[in-house]
Amino acid sequence: MSTTARTLISDADLRRRHGKLVYRLGFAGMAILFVLIFVFPLYWMFVSAVKTPVELAQPTPTLIPHEWHFETFLVAWQKLEIGHFMLNTALYAVGGWLIQLTVDVAAAYALSKLRPLFGNVILAAMLASLMLPAAALLVPAYLTVANVPIIGVNLLNTPWALWLPAAANAFNVYILKRFFDQIPNDLLDSASIDGAGRFRMLWNIVLPLSRPVLAVVSIFAIIASWKDFLWPLLVLQDPQSQTISVALSRLSFASYVTQNEMFAGLALASIPLIVVFLIFQRSILSGLSAGALKG
Template sequence: MTRTLISETVLRRRRGRLLHLTAVAVTVVVFAFVFLFPLYWMVTGAVKDPDELARATPTLIPETWNLDSFATAWTQLQIGKYFLNTAFYAVGGWFIQIAVDVCAAYALSRLRPWGGRVVLGAMLASLMLPATALLIPAYMTVADVPLFGVNLLNTPWALWLPAAANAFNIYLLKRFFDQIPGELLDAASIDGAGRLRILWSVVLPLSRPVLSVVSIFAVIGMWKDFLWPFLVLQDPDTQTLSVALSRLANTSYITDSEMFAGLVIASVPMVVIFLALQRQILAGLSAGGVKG
């Protein structure tokens, strides 16, 4: 018997079914409006004339469609340069996160070291801390790395190293690794495969769904992050796209419509990635949560 918020008896009635469909439709419309209206406002702001955008009474539908703002924003804001910076940081952060998180999850799931439960509990407890509470300790660490005395500010490592050990990704990977039958790993071990060979040849090929999810989260997280890159990348030549747009927004030669156009360009890659890979995201999230 399936448990639902509304009983099947009520749903069989015409009035109950109508009220249920109405409630679902209203909820979907409200949530769609809340999430999609900011995107709509950003896109329409990019194509409006600067005078129309500066009016005291805003217009929901643009009176004029000025597509030249995208070309102007690309050149004036140097979006191509900062786009490449952000892509470089995202790819490097993805590689380091995958390397660190996979090894940590594999060790906790299959190697089971002494104190592994304590380590996993400490990692999960770190998720309860607000990210802003860790900004000052993290900044002091990358500004003067303990023992080494190296300053990582304005370098890619200031972004990559703090994001390397992601507690959520490690937990997600560990949950998936726990579902892999032990017989497969034992068979590989009998054939002479070592721990690393088992990880590379057996575990990783079976973990493609969850690896896809972790990869998507890693790339999107590096791409859209603003506060941390704003703190550690003060050199304009090293800044990400979001930080550069924030800095250039205060300049006098950039109009509001050109800034909106820059924001649209910066948002397009992540929107495309999410729409194209949303099935993989849902499949990967649910893959490790069900015993099979």
């Protein structure tokens, strides 16, 4: 029994005299529109960085600068201490990635292969937390890191204020669990017969087979930590310990920073994430699709 895919334009329309031409023009127009929507803000940010403050202040904006001042990037790097704040952000991102990966892998492995009592209820409660708006959790999370229950430690202005609240990510746990479910239990049973314990099966069998989804979770964790703004703004009150996004927001009100220097700082801060996406975009898509189908 043959099946035909349902599309917006049927094969009969495409076979008409002008059908294929209209289809291609419409497709090209939509592609150009989406490119402009997503790429134009980046273009405007980089172009504004190489303009002069006088040109930026003109009432009529210019798409192409009259003069190109690339030295603004070097001035912004030094004046705004971009290197220092990028190093802070990289430290927070790498530490948060390690802690989040450890916690999420352990939780997903337990729910998928260890089958704890009320495991489905625990998973449902984790997924239900995704329905809550992030703003609703700010106050209880802040009170928790300001005075950790039982031990009474203040974690403000420390990396742990960023690492611990992000350690358990329900979305990542769900993705990892779906992937772990595809690993045959017979493979783990064979390893158990050979004397492998639960941790050894995780380390030697499950994790090597899960490299695609681990890469996706890692990229998500690093990108989320790098671009986060509101939570670091609340818990990192010391200017020298702030992330790049919080520092640029604070320096935007400084009288000694010009508009083109601020645009240059924003452009420099966005380069690492753009590079990460361009390098790992294929890994992101393949890792997500790897856990989408059963079997």
